Amino acid sequence: MxxxxxxxxxxxxxxxxxxxxxxxxxxxxxxxxxxxxxxxxxxxxxxxxxxxxxxxxxxxxxxxxxxxxxxxxxxxxxxxxxxxxxxxxxxxxxxxxxxxxxxxxxxxxxxxxxxxxxxxxxxxxxxxxxxxxxxxxxxxxxxxxxxxxxxxxxxxxxxxxxxxxxxxxxxxxxxxxxxxxxxxxxxxxxxxxxxxxxxxxxxxxxxxxxxxxxxxxxxxxxxxxxxxxxxxxxxxxxxxxxxxxxxxxxxxxxxxxxxxxxxxxxxxxxxxxxxxxxxxxxxxxxxxxxxxxxxxxxxxxxxxxxxxxxxRIGRRFSMRFWETESTLGRERELMILVCKKWHVAKRLLDQIRQVTNVPSIEYLFNEEGTPLPDLGGIQATLEKRTRHRRALMRMLFEYFDTDRLVICLDPTNLELMHDFFSDRSVTRMLEIECQFTDEYLIGHSYRVGLAGERTPKATLERLLPTIRNEMTYEADRIRDAGFARYGRIHQTSTPEENADKVAEFLSIPWDQALRITQTDHLFAD
Known part of the structure; x- marks a missing residue:
């Protein structure tokens, strides 16, 4: 024994x-x-x-x-x-x-x-x-x-x-x-x-x-x-x-x-x-x-x-950014949609694609399976995409033969946001603020492996405030970063109110922006 x-x-x-x-x-x-x-x-x-x-x-x-x-x-x-x-x-x-x-x-x-x-x-x-x-x-x-x-x-x-x-x-x-x-x-x-x-x-x-x-x-x-x-x-x-x-x-x-x-x-x-x-x-x-x-x-x-x-991403040392000597291009515009509910951002992105014809890519730094063109292997893994982020983005601009590109990022990707905003290109950000019900948070804890079928109800009840606070903290960090050209739309706002921010984000007429924000069931879980 x-x-x-x-x-x-x-x-x-x-x-x-x-x-x-x-x-x-x-x-x-x-x-x-x-x-x-x-x-x-x-x-x-x-x-x-x-x-x-x-x-x-x-x-x-x-x-x-x-x-x-x-x-x-x-x-x-x-x-x-x-x-x-x-x-x-x-x-x-x-x-x-x-x-x-x-x-x-x-x-x-x-x-x-x-x-x-x-x-x-x-x-x-x-x-x-x-x-x-x-x-x-x-x-x-x-x-x-x-x-x-x-x-x-x-x-x-x-x-x-x-x-x-x-x-x-x-x-x-x-x-x-x-x-x-x-x-x-x-x-x-x-x-x-x-x-x-x-x-x-x-x-x-x-x-x-x-x-x-x-x-x-x-x-x-x-x-x-x-x-x-x-x-x-x-x-x-x-x-x-x-x-x-x-x-x-x-x-x-x-x-x-x-x-x-x-x-x-x-x-x-x-x-x-x-x-x-x-x-x-x-x-x-x-x-x-x-x-x-x-x-x-x-x-x-x-x-x-x-x-x-x-x-372990502590603050004793500053973040390491790869390829800081490179740039996406002075004349290019990178537009970043930030949202914790990925399905909401994807719905909005699909509507943006239909209304504006601006090339757009979903969570390429978060989902391995995001559809991407063959760029010589740099797109093969999340680790490669993140390490060579600026080179990847330049190649995507060139592949789509465009000066405007929309991507989605999770709120946890703060270092990526800092890196892109420090570039000589024009970077804009639109944060999608969603409401999180207890049912959604419980489902989220199952999806990401924080809880399982046998997790006691009492444990889940104690876990929910932690997850909710974590999401709030992620959003606060983005706002505290003081990014230029930053806007935010809300689940509780009307499509007309949200259209103002979308029009500014995409540099499009207000009526086009309204068509985007009127997307059916945009915020539905």
């Missing part, structure tokens, strides 16, 4: 750490704690004293000062792992946790889950081929040496980077490893952990390489596991449920998220809000409970991808 050694990295709130250790070891599991050396000595002494008589708790033998993005986080983890391996010979699995994590399943469930498959659970995707890093530095994290903390020593951090870049002081990645990347929250088997520790003692070259990479906690274990373990013994997922906001910050969970968390296909959740005292109390009692049945609705992974895919 599985027995878990939890590897806990923490730096604050000694009372919460003590409670977490007592809860998780009460069911027979273990814990190895690394308490940041930057933290107050009195807090650490308090933790040591409270847990001194617990045989299932140990501490890293050497505490170090940790900093975000530094090697110190990996070294602290290794120190805690070494203590756990020595102290807990019966531990079968090692699970990485932070002080903000809490179990959302019972120990009984967690042990059965781990017993069911002989696998390591760790996100590990190809560093260069995957899109795990959405924006900002990629290759620069590895080929340059990083000695300073980007957050606390920003001037030194960037000065050293610029100096190395100017002098061409790049370095090679160790030739026999393939760098991987993923979440730092993993669960690994004992054999894997022992092989990793053995590797760290033998391969000083690899250790020296990672010690001066940037944010190595997202690459070190992920790379070594793939290097040491057969692919069919790795499940490339985390067992810790976490979500990110549009700012790249972890989403906190509150008291009313209890049922939502329990229905997810994960063992732990992060981050639990410090104010969610009722949630903490209920989850605290859960781990040691027996006979609890969990109805897994399984929308957790899709919900995670939905928010993380957007949330």
């Amino acid at each position: 599985a027995k878990i050694a939890y590897i806990l990295l923490c730096h604050k709130d000694p009372d919460a750490i003590i409670m977490q250790a007592e809860r998780l070891t009460a069911a027979g599991d273990y814990m190895s704690i690394h308490f940041d050396a930057r933290a107050r000595k009195a807090d650490f002494a308090r933790i040591r004293k409270a847990l001194a008589d617990n045989p299932n708790v140990t501490f890293a033998r050497r505490r170090i000062k940790c900093g975000w993005g530094e090697w110190s986080l990996v070294q602290a983890t290794l120190n805690a792992i070494e203590a756990a391996v020595d102290e807990f010979p019966r531990a079968t699995h090692f699970y990485m946790l932070s002080g903000d994590c809490m179990a959302i399943k019972t120990a009984e469930y967690a042990h059965s889950f781990l017993d069911a498959q002989d696998k390591d659970y760790i996100e590990s995707f190809d560093y260069f081929e995957s899109d795990w890093i959405k924006t900002g530095w990629k290759e620069e994290r590895l080929i340059y040496r990083h000695w300073f903390n980007e957050r606390t020593q920003k001037r030194r951090f960037y000065a050293m980077f610029q100096a190395q870049k100017r002098l061409g002081l790049t370095r090679e990645i160790p030739s026999d490893i393939q760098v991987m990347i993923g979440s730092q929250w993993w669960c690994l088997r004992r054999r894997t952990i022992e092989w990793i520790l053995d590797f760290t003692r033998k391969r000083r070259d690899v250790m020296q390489f990672f010690a001066t990479t940037w944010i190595p906690d997202e690459t070190f274990f992920q790379t070594l596991v793939r290097h040491l373990i057969p692919e069919d013994e790795i499940d490339p997922r985390t067992l810790t449920f976490l979500m990110f906001s549009d700012y790249g910050m972890p989403v906190s969970f509150y008291n009313d998220h209890y049922d939502l968390l329990l229905s997810q296909d994960f063992l732990f959740a992060r981050k639990i809000s410090p104010e969610a005292k009722e949630l903490k109390a209920r989850l605290g009692r859960l781990y040691a409970a027996h006979g609890v049945q969990f109805q897994i609705s399984n929308e957790g992974r899709n919900l995670y991808k939905f928010l993380t895919g957007r949330g």
Whole structure:
């Protein structure tokens, strides 16, 4: 039967750490704690004293000062792992946790889950081929040496980077490893952990390489596991449920998220809000409970991808735009219809096509199957279209032999909108503002995989405000961007009122615009 050694990295709130250790070891599991050396000595002494008589708790033998993005986080983890391996010979699995994590399943469930498959659970995707890093530095994290903390020593951090870049002081990645990347929250088997520790003692070259990479906690274990373990013994997922906001910050969970968390296909959740005292109390009692049945609705992974895919587009670095030296053409007009309800935009686009004969294309950056002419392969995939967006648009203008073109974009494509509006061509935008009923939002959550047939009604009711707020936020971001030549039509406005904006958008007479806005059932779901 599985027995878990939890590897806990923490730096604050000694009372919460003590409670977490007592809860998780009460069911027979273990814990190895690394308490940041930057933290107050009195807090650490308090933790040591409270847990001194617990045989299932140990501490890293050497505490170090940790900093975000530094090697110190990996070294602290290794120190805690070494203590756990020595102290807990019966531990079968090692699970990485932070002080903000809490179990959302019972120990009984967690042990059965781990017993069911002989696998390591760790996100590990190809560093260069995957899109795990959405924006900002990629290759620069590895080929340059990083000695300073980007957050606390920003001037030194960037000065050293610029100096190395100017002098061409790049370095090679160790030739026999393939760098991987993923979440730092993993669960690994004992054999894997022992092989990793053995590797760290033998391969000083690899250790020296990672010690001066940037944010190595997202690459070190992920790379070594793939290097040491057969692919069919790795499940490339985390067992810790976490979500990110549009700012790249972890989403906190509150008291009313209890049922939502329990229905997810994960063992732990992060981050639990410090104010969610009722949630903490209920989850605290859960781990040691027996006979609890969990109805897994399984929308957790899709919900995670939905928010993380957007949330990792943080604002620490500006967006990367491809081919900024190119232009669509000064004399050309690109007209962009923006609408969350794609079927509404497509109806309006079809009517525009009939009334004006202006070439128009549906959601070419959102739907792989959008009909497009053969443009030599650049149109083949969404990834290619987005990467070579300006080249693609120039080729479409030329293919249709036109200076005017209408396309549709989803409100999430804000970076594309910024890029097109920064071009020397004339860019116009018309946002179609629709109303979203609960029935529509529920259907939307099914279509995009945020919910399934077994999702509890209570979970759906809590999910609806999140989706509605997400759509509102997308629209607000577009309006806050302050685009020139921007207009908006409303579902609640009359065709005559909307015709004013359509006429301005398309530069056509008002009576033609009215024919477009009078489209039958334009806003119907």
